Amino acid sequence: MSVEACTPFECDALNTQRHRPDLVVLPRTASAVLDVLRACRRRSVPVVARGAGTGLSGGALPVAGGVLLVLSRLDRILEIDVARRLARVEPGVTNLGISQAVAGHGLYYAPDPSSQVACTIGGNVAENSGGVHCLKHGLTVHNVLAARVATMDGEELVLGSTSGEAPGLPLLALVTGSEGMLGVVLEVTVLLKPRPARVELLLAAFGDVRRAADAVGRIIASGVVPAGLEMMDAPAIRAAEAFVRCGYPVDAEALLLCELDGLPADVERDLDAVRRLLLDCGATSLRVAASEAERLRMWSGRKSAFPAVGRLAPDYFCMDGTIPRRHLADVLERIAELSREAGLPVANVFHAGDGNLHPLILFDAGRAGDVERAEHLGAAILELCVAVGGTVTGEHGVGVEKLGPMCTQFGAGELEAFHAVKHAFDPAGLLNPGKAVPTLARCADYGAMRVHGGKLPFGHLPRF
Numbered sequence: 001m002s003v004e005a006c007t008p009f010e011c012d013a014l015n016t017q018r019h020r021p022d023l024v025v026l027p028r029t030a031s032a033v034l035d036v037l038r039a040c041r042r043r044s045v046p047v048v049a050r051g052a053g054t055g056l057s058g059g060a061l062p063v064a065g066g067v068l069l070v071l072s073r074l075d076r077i078l079e080i081d082v083a084r085r086l087a088r089v090e091p092g093v094t095n096l097g098i099s100q101a102v103a104g105h106g107l108y109y110a111p112d113p114s115s116q117v118a119c120t121i122g123g124n125v126a127e128n129s130g131g132v133h134c135l136k137h138g139l140t141v142h143n144v145l146a147a148r149v150a151t152m153d154g155e156e157l158v159l160g161s162t163s164g165e166a167p168g169l170p171l172l173a174l175v176t177g178s179e180g181m182l183g184v185v186l187e188v189t190v191l192l193k194p195r196p197a198r199v200e201l202l203l204a205a206f207g208d209v210r211r212a213a214d215a216v217g218r219i220i221a222s223g224v225v226p227a228g229l230e231m232m233d234a235p236a237i238r239a240a241e242a243f244v245r246c247g248y249p250v251d252a253e254a255l256l257l258c259e260l261d262g263l264p265a266d267v268e269r270d271l272d273a274v275r276r277l278l279l280d281c282g283a284t285s286l287r288v289a290a291s292e293a294e295r296l297r298m299w300s301g302r303k304s305a306f307p308a309v310g311r312l313a314p315d316y317f318c319m320d321g322t323i324p325r326r327h328l329a330d331v332l333e334r335i336a337e338l339s340r341e342a343g344l345p346v347a348n349v350f351h352a353g354d355g356n357l358h359p360l361i362l363f364d365a366g367r368a369g370d371v372e373r374a375e376h377l378g379a380a381i382l383e384l385c386v387a388v389g390g391t392v393t394g395e396h397g398v399g400v401e402k403l404g405p406m407c408t409q410f411g412a413g414e415l416e417a418f419h420a421v422k423h424a425f426d427p428a429g430l431l432n433p434g435k436a437v438p439t440l441a442r443c444a445d446y447g448a449m450r451v452h453g454g455k456l457p458f459g460h461l462p463r464f
Contacts, residue, residue, distance in 0.1 A: 009068055012055040013115075014401055016315070016371060021048075021062035026070045030090075030148070030186040033069065037184065038154035040067055046430045047152065049180040051091065051123030054115040056318050057399030059127065059179045059435055066433075069184065071122050077101050078187065085192040086145060086162060091122025091185045095129075098190060107192040110137035113395070114303050122185040128177030130395040132228040132302060133259070135353035139395065141176040143191045149175055149183035152426045162189055174421070179397050180432040182425040196261035199227070200271050201295045204283040205252035209233055212254035213328035215281035216352045219258065220325060222277060224270045228259040229353030230302050233332070236309060236349040236360070237301075243308035246301035247294075249285055256352065257302055259295075305349040306360070312347070313362035315370075317378050320396035321385030323355045334384055335359055342377040344370070356394035357385065383408050398436040406436075407443035415440060 003020070010020040027033050040047050046066035053060060062068045075092035082105045087098055095116040098109040112131035113119055119129065125147060130139045137143070146160035160172035175182050206212040212231055219229065232240065234253050241248040248255060256278070260270045271288070278286055289295035301308075309316060323331050332348060339346040339361075350358040361377055363370040382392045382405035392398065392405040410418075418437040422429070438446070 006068075009050065009053070009070065010062065012050075012053045012058060012060045012399075014056050014058040014061075014317075014399065016317070016365065016375075017058050017061055017400060019062045019064065021068035022065060024068045024070060026073050028073045030074065030150075033071070033074075033184060033186060034150055034154045034156070036067065036069060037150055037152055040430065041152050041154060041428070044428060044430065046433050047184075048432050049122075049126070049184045051120035051126070052094070052115075052118050054113075054119040055123060055127060055399065056320065056396045057127075057393070057401040059397045059399035059432070060123075061400055061435075063433055071185070072120065074122075074186075075120075080105070082107070084162065085194070086189055087192055088187065088189045089121055090187055091125075092120050095119050095121060095124055098192075102192055106195050108195060109190055110134075110143050110193050111140050114306060121188050121190065125176050125185050125188055126178065126180045127397040128395060130351065130354075130356065132230055132257075132299070132351065134351065134395075135229055136225050136227045136261075137193065141173055144172065144176060144188055145191055146189040147172055147175065147185055148187040150186050151183050152428065152431050156186070157183060160189070177397070179399065179436045181422055181436055182431065184431070196227075198264040198267045199259065199261045199295065200267055201289040201298055202256075202258045202260075202271070202274060202278070203248075203287055203289075203298055204256045204258070204278040205249040205285040206254045206256070206282060207252070207284050209254045209332050210329040211282040212256055213332060213352070215256060215278055215283070216328060217325050218277050218281055219274055220353065222273055224260070224273055226258050226270075226274070226353060227261045228257065229351070230257040231255070231348070231350055231352035232257075232302065232305065233348040235312070235345065235347035236305050239308040239312055239347065240301035240305050240349075243311065244297075244300050244304050246297050248298075248301050252284065257298065259299075302349065309347045309349070309360045309362070313345070314364045314366065315374075316363065317361040317374050318396070319357065319359045319361065319378050319381050320393050321357050321359075321382050321390055322394035323357060323385050323388050323390035325352075325355045327388040327390075328352065328355065331357070331384060331388060335381055338377055338380050338384070342373050342380075344373055344377055346377075351394070354394070355390065357381075379405050400435060403436075403438040403442060404446040406438050407446045412440055412443075415443070 011018040050060040074090040079088040363374040
């Protein structure tokens with residue numbers, strides 16, 4: 001490919017780090033993928049697998065001297081089994097494309113990332129993607145039954161089973177979320193679900209963020225498990241409303257979107273309970289979608305929040321930390337403080353039900369120092385998540401973006417165990433090198449750069 005043809009593949013949606021690939025390969029068949037891997041293994045050439053490029057952590061960033069293996073042309077739906085409620089698809093099939101293909105049978109594929117119109121199932125497996133309905137219906141790992149995966153040696157592994165039970169170690173769960181470091185996805189068998197008999201969506205507005213955050217905990221504590229429970233703060237609300245005109249209350253400081261689905265009687269019971277809880281928690285307004293069209297319009301604001309916020313500044317970082325729900329209010333208040341200290345605005349739109357935060361840090365890459373300030377603010381937010389018992393990622397992956405904060409969450413023994421797993425699948429270290437799991441040397445450097453309470457974290461680690 002020419003330089004011009006390779007340039008569009010120089011980054012994923014985390015576009016602050018770029019490297020134009022030396023060679024891009026776009027195979028159309030699984031056998032061609034195996035041929036590429038075998039050829040690269042013989043010559044010790046690194047390989048980075050890529051889907052649609054919608055990732056937000058730099059997981060598909062090309063590496064120098066390597067091959068970028070783009071799987072978007074493997075886009076066939078191979079089988080739809082209505083009786084067993086499963087579909088067998090190639091990795092380049094889009095997330096939304098699966099649901100569209102089975103809609104006529106009253107079925108759908110549950111994980112629904114905001115990028116579902118573009119993101120592919122292979123990338124979803126690599127990142128263990130979620131979506132606004134993952135609270136009740138699960139992440140990718142809960143909705144994938146089996147997968148064919150190619151190793152760096154060009155051998156095929158068949159992981160999982162269409163029955164849901166498979167002998168041996170649960171390697172399918174290990175590969176799901178491994179960010180292309182262990183193998184390349186060739187085929188995925190996904191679980192399909194029947195469309196629920198009844199769906200109701202509530203929108204509750206609040207005068208302050210703490211009341212909305214407390215309402216999240218109250219709903220879950222009541223025993224109700226919403227299909228989705230999403231939260232947006234004032235900047236995100238106003239940006240979404242200006243972008244898609246979805247009917248959001250622009251005077252609110254926070255809003256919750258709570259969707260309930262299931263059998264009609266169960267939904268009716270939960271709807272009454274949630275309505276009472278939201279009002280008890282201080283909701284200033286509350287409405288239930290009156291029609292399917294209004295429900296979709298209300299969701300459109302949340303689904304479009306990322307591009308909507310993108311209109312507020314030339315650039316933004318989308319962070320992805322996860323925290324225990326009980327700390328939501330305190331963490332959001334601390335993020336606001338960090339935002340003021342850094343001098344960079346932050347809009348929050350996230351999966352409140354499972355504590356998966358998505359702070360959007362607004363900055364201008366063309367302004368001197370902004371990128372560095374945004375990166376430091378993002379790292380501080382992720383370290384805050386770890387400090388309250390959370391993690392540095394919920395669904396976007398580590399990629400290259402969170403290698404530093406990974407050193408805050410994990411110790412030397414844990415990192416060595418991660419590298420041992422990598423070595424078992426890819427002894428030569430050629431699959432997506434330099435991603436997801438930092439070396440101990442990198443953690444020592446990261447500790448030297450970030451001092452906490454006078455102590456250098458990981459300063460004791462060996463350098464290698």
